[in-house]
Amino acid sequence: MEWTAPLLADPSLLFGAALLVMLAAILCAIVVSRKLLTSVALTGLFTLVAALWYIAMDAPDVAFTEAVVGGGVSTLILLGSILLTRESAEPVSPSRMVFPAIAVILAGVAILYAVGSIPGFGDPASPANASVGRDYLERTYKEVGIPNVVSAVLASYRGFDTLGETTVVFAAAVGVMLLLGFGERALGDPARRHEALNPDLVEEIDHHVVLRVATKIMIPLMFLFGLYVLFHGEVGAGGGFQAGVILAIALIVHALVFGLSETMRAFPAAAMRAGASAGVLIYAGVGVINMLNGGAFLDYDFLFPPPLEQALSGPDGHAGQHYGIIAIEIGVTATVASGITAIFYGFAGRAPDIASRGASRGPESGGGS
């Protein structure tokens, strides 16, 4: 039987269309802007609007991730790196645009050619929507026993992908630590000690009392919210990754308002490094326990030895899946929170070194607008 998707009955499609147009407008602005800061702010907006679009497309988990990552972490890291480099890009000569333009147009035409044969947007009978995706919807409650199908697929059916994703964050943290260090320069910056000895460098008026008070209220709330997102991920949108980013952002706010060295005293870089690898260890460790109990890697039904699993679950519960998912989500949170904090330490802690080379800044910043 032929079905056409009830597109007009779905208000989210109207929102989706409007948001897509807005996305395209923002992207156009990014293409033409040369001031890096403007580009970064617009990129932040782009990801926020993309996240809105994800909500309209019924993908709240993706929206959540895109918002915390694209709007929060990426923007801050980009800001940190602009501070360490330069603020505007050189114009591109038109002659250099020819080859990329041809390549891009060719690739675009190829994709459009293929898109013509993809079943229509929103079609419930398309191969993508009708096969494995639908199986997950039908089986999750029976096999994993949690309502959020995305979390179930993420942590259980395709848990190995998620282990890989966690490893990627770990590898990125290792890479940034290799390249930029652990922010140790912020702790040992001689200029800073010099400043303490010369109080006339410090202005008397305290401009930011409002900000500090507000931040003091916000940070505990953010921690609490992060934990809520972590443990709520089985039922609603959210999960270990989003929780990790929120926790990291709480630390980053602290560093932004109270100073990096203050934060690094409370959460030293060595601890972040340990946390990043501990998270992957927890995750892989859960898998190894499953193997020891006779299951496949990451088969949480074997998280507990079979007799214990039966005792815990009862007739059709899924104690193993339940605790397994929580355990690996904690691992993900640990790696992501510490990894992103370590990355931020790297970028922010590099600053004094560059700032002290202020002389080479001058000619570059003149290139703006």
Added chain:
Amino acid sequence: MIGLEFLNIAPQRFAEQAPALVVVGPLIAACAAVLAPGRRWAWFLCVGASAFAFWMAVVLASEVARQGVISYAMGGFPAPLGIEFRVDALSAMFALLISGMAVLTAVFSGESLETEIMSSKHPLMQGGFLTCLAGLLGLVLTGDAFNAFVFLEISSIGVYAMIAMGGARDRRAYPAAFNYLIMGTIGATFYLIGVGFLYAATGTLNMADIAARIPTLTSDRSIEVGLAFILIGLALKAAVFPLHQWLPAAYSHAPSMIVVFLSATATKASVYLIIRYLSTVFAFDWQVETAFMAFVLAPLSVAGILICSMQAAVDPEIRRILAYSSVAQVGYMTLAIATATSAGVSAALFHLFNHGVMKAALFMAIGGAAIHLKSQRLSDFAGAAKSAPWTMTAFGIAALSLLGAPLTAGFLSKLRLIQSLVAADWGWAAAVIGLSSLIGVFYVGRIFEVVFFRSEPEGGSAVREAPVSILLPLWLLAIANIWFGIDATIPLGLAESAAGAVMGATTLSPAGAP
């Protein structure tokens, strides 16, 4: 099958878990290495984990030889739902090559890092190396198209940073690493888009499942374009001409440990995926694909072979000569694959294996001899054979093998390449290989002239004999080059059974079936 079956002493339950353990072992060790209190600990972990991975790879290979394709369901969920590790002879061969090289590189890394990277960062380097190893092993074992993307990224992200760490000696490493990152990520994203098209058309991500569903489709436009995107993405990662520009710069400025490992494995893993897609997923019997092989892949390979050989012949920096030669050698492999015959694929795999062995030896020798030498210029190696006879003899053996001199592994693999091309009626392609070998004589001759016949510069050469921990893996590789040139049963057996595995059946049976 490989002469190492005696290592297959694992209890049966352990052997069943080998597909997961081969990846998870290095992964856990990577985390532990980052936490290691000192560089010695990190090094031990690194060697231990690589050896463990190698052992597991041997177990896997002998299991595959015994019982055919092994399917391992991650998380206990059967294939289209869960992620499947699907090990056939091809994957087993690559797993052996990668983990074997990792062991040698790990041994080599101890002394080599000592001089190149400040010691507080050694644990991070070892951790990054092990992550990369886990990523490459996962890449060749997985049977899931998206999972392959994740492993592609795992194996690259740490590497970008580690290549940039060569910047302490030569600042050109930074832009080189950056270019590699851009190109690698574009490649990975192209791959991702291509997988998206396959998913849109078939509704599944499991490679065997995709292969089974493709014949049932009415329209294959999205499959065609998906394949194109996947191949372009992987060609970027595998440095197939003309998408190779990132490779020479990245290889010539990275820390030697990374170069040794990457030259033997990283582009090879992408070649693996190319073979996997062409043969298993698309089964070599599809019209667009054959046209692509004959009219795109083959001409590009030929151009790559000739142009990069010439570039190698004129470049003044020794590592870059070898890097350009690597691109040319990738061209040999893709050329043989483009014939789409069993003999061609087997010759390509045989050459790939041998090339890994010789390139690793060459870069290892340079890394070992030039520990105190900041420059990479060929002229600075004048008379190196006198100041570092052991290292440079091994280097010479591997260089002869690269050239294809008789009694070395390179000779046999070039012979088989030419045979397979002639058998496929591609005589002109065989002539191209001959021509490029002639150019090879020129650049290897240049290196020989400098290293062996020129006298040392005044004040003595900065080249020193490599320490024992480097000579050991180096000579193992050099001997392997000769051994495989005389008795090629091991690599040939691997390559033929691998080629048989992918070329024998036109399509894989969907997962679950034996």
Added chain:
Amino acid sequence: MLEQAASIAAFVGQGLVLAGAIVTIIGSVGVLRFPDFYTRIHAASVTDTLGAGLIIVGLVLLGGGFFVTVKLLIIWGLILITGPTASHALANAAFTSHVKPLGRGDLRQPSASDEG
């Protein structure tokens, strides 16, 4: 009786949401049309706070269960804390970096910033 109350609440709620949306549009027009930074920030922050309040009270009246209501109130609280703080910080930063407010008579001259 109860149902009647619920439908009245829903109606009022929708009205409040719409009113809030209109207030935000007015604020945005202000941001677009006002002549200098300080007047614009005024337009933005006042209407953001008011519009957010109206919309959130409206959504609460629409009803969506206990948790939804709690979350809406949390969001309101957050907006009440962060909105003014951010505005304050922005204005402060602009002022300390010598962005001048328009003075008497400046409006007579058409300034570049007037063109949206």
Added chain:
Amino acid sequence: MIDALATGYVYAIIVAMMMASLFVLLTTGNLIRKMIGLSLFQTTAGLFYIALSKVGGGTAPIIIDAESAVGQARAARLDPAYVEHFGVDGVVYGNPLPHVLILTAIVVGVATLSVGLAIAVRVREAYGDTELDAVRRADAAASEPEPPGPRGRPNA
């Protein structure tokens, strides 16, 4: 026909955005801007996947009870036969699999972004600039017979 128009535009806009960000990435010589382009390129690939996962009249793939108020309100908008045919226990959901994939891809994207930016920062420290042209000029100058010194000239 209306449906074809109503659906075709989604992929067209997404592809156009994908190519625009690729264009930024390929043309600019500024390392930071390259990373911005790369990050946007990855995001638009994500948009493509999520567009595939949309099911008309569907809701987020978090299982709800069809008998609950929310479930009934959703079902009321749709043809009962449609719900019967495409729904799971009376509710039509979006496809969860692309969501999972893109979640992973977003994370990979931010990891790449941070490593790339870290390398860009090191380029700036070594060369004094983050424009590829300047870097090339500095390298060309350094490979001449008389190198201008190990650190090169800033802002050459």
Added chain:
Amino acid sequence: MLVAAALAIFVSMSLMLVRAFAGPTTYDRLLSVNSFGSKTVLLIGVMGFANGRPDFLDIAIVYALINFVTTIGILKFFRYRTLEVSLSTRRRAVADASGERPDA
């Protein structure tokens, strides 16, 4: 009515975008980005109710937080030229060494 409200918020976001493109000072851009963010929070809420699935307000909370954080981040960028210092003191040395106005 909710759909109309959502579209109204959408229109006001578009107006904010125009201000963000137009500037003219960087602070105007920041203001519009910030205000855009808070309108997004509202839009999520209204969209959730309009779709009949109002239980994704967590994302709105996250937006509110993110909006606050990035505003502080960008602010520090301008005033201090570093993300590293504490806001309880003003580092004149660093701020002045850059020798430039952000709105120049």
